[in-house]
Amino acid sequence: MVKSLYMALILTLVAFTALPAKAEDYKTLEWTDLLPEEDLKKMEQLPEISHEGGESPAGGALNQAFGNQDPAAAAWNEVLMSANVKGELNNKKVRVPGFIVPVEYDADQNVTAFFLVPYFGACIHVPPPPPNQIIFVTNKQKIQGDMIYSPFWISGTLTTETMSHDLAKSAYSMKADKIEEYTYE
Numbered sequence: 001m002v003k004s005l006y007m008a009l010i011l012t013l014v015a016f017t018a019l020p021a022k023a024e025d026y027k028t029l030e031w032t033d034l035l036p037e038e039d040l041k042k043m044e045q046l047p048e049i050s051h052e053g054g055e056s057p058a059g060g061a062l063n064q065a066f067g068n069q070d071p072a073a074a075a076w077n078e079v080l081m082s083a084n085v086k087g088e089l090n091n092k093k094v095r096v097p098g099f100i101v102p103v104e105y106d107a108d109q110n111v112t113a114f115f116l117v118p119y120f121g122a123c124i125h126v127p128p129p130p131p132n133q134i135i136f137v138t139n140k141q142k143i144q145g146d147m148i149y150s151p152f153w154i155s156g157t158l159t160t161e162t163m164s165h166d167l168a169k170s171a172y173s174m175k176a177d178k179i180e181e182y183t184y185e
Contacts, residue, residue, distance in 0.1 A: 026095040026155045028185075031118040034132055034172060036084045043079050083131040083171040085160040094174075095155040096135065097182050100148045103136070103165055111143040115168055116154055128168035136163035139176035151182035 032040060099120045104113035115122075116135040122128055137154055156176040163170045 026093045028095045029089075031096075031098075031133055034086065034089070034135075036086050036132075039079065039082050039084050039130075039132065042075060042082075046076055046079060080127075080130050083162060083169065085132055085171050087160060089158050089172070090160045092158050093156070093177075094158045095153055096158075096174075097151055097153050098135070099151055100137075100143065101167060102145060102148060103167065105145065108142075109145050111139075111145055111148070113138045114143075114148075115165070115170060116152075116174070120149070120151075122168075131162065131169045131171040134168055134170035135172045135174050136161075136165075136170040137174045137176050139179060141176065141179050143179060153180045153182055154178075155180075 035043065096116060098116040098118055099122065100111065101115040101117055101122065102111045102113075103115060104111070106112050114137050116137050117129055118133055119129075122134075128134060135154075135158070137156070139156075154174065154176050155178040156174045159173045160171065161173040163173055
């Protein structure tokens, strides 16, 4: 009797773990949730960027600082290169919104691996975000190459594994369980 109850319990646990994950099984993250506290504080304290450009005073302190080894420039560089991660997110089921930057394709030109980034054009048209603001994603779901212009919700298991590619370096990786078109919630 004890043996049959034990077997029934095991079979129930196996059946339960085989059920597909529901949206509520994933913790929804914002991009700032990926930043360790010290990196978030540094980012919040950065000087504003002026898009005026040039050498004029209107160019802003940061624009002028890059040529002068100014501490503000060093702070920006430190934030932009950070691969610091939140260890407590390792192996957690999460859901993150973002844009797809293809890294690998299958024979039919479906995207099979990509960087998930917080804004459109990251890694392609502008310098990449910091590594701790990039997630390398592998997936089995077919994503057509022309879908990269739209944002998506990516749900899966997040890890603190890094990945380097010619386009960028990521401080996080994810095996995607579900990829959905982004809708504002």
